[in-house]
Amino acid sequence: MNDWQRKSPLDWETYVNKMVKVAAIERHEYEGWVLTVDPVSASIVLATFLENEKVSISVVLGHAVQEVEILKEGDDEMKQRLSCIFAPEESKAYSP
Template sequence: MNDWQKKTPLDWETYLNKMVKVAAIEKHEYEGWVLTVDPISASIVLATFLENEKVSISVVLGHAVQEVKILKEGDDEMKQRLAGIFAPEESKAYSPAELEKRKNDLKTWLEANHIPVTEQQEGEL
């Protein structure tokens, strides 16, 4: 077990949202922003921002990590960007007419499939 694997989750937490350089076995090096560290395997999940708002995700397996060096602290904007990588997109806002149509379509589908449905107050199913 290497030194990285011997760290605790509280130790790994200090690396979150920071730009790091990871030295791994066979002289491989990886750079990126730390999204998370798996508490079981000690694997590091890194994000690298590419052009056109695309993101590359890399995983460095915990047993391969030899050294992790912090290169840059993440500011609030970077923390938001990192948090948004796997967050769902904003839900679409529907007009009252669209909501009514979707509700009726759902009700029709439920009834067609012999699933009992009743309408509650304020148009809720």
């Protein structure tokens, strides 16, 4: 387990809705708005907004995370935008 995986849910929550730079193993880097951190695997889910109105989702697995740097805080509008990305549609999305 790395330092990132050892953090608590309350620690991870402080990164949600912020623009971050994730340094991963093998010198990979990812940037985006943090949607969530999975409390089971410590994987970080990032969103980036593309010009064509699409949203790119990147998930960096917890075991690969070395460092997470906060670049920018999200304002209320951004929080709202982020909360709509995985809108609660369980019934539809989870139907087998």
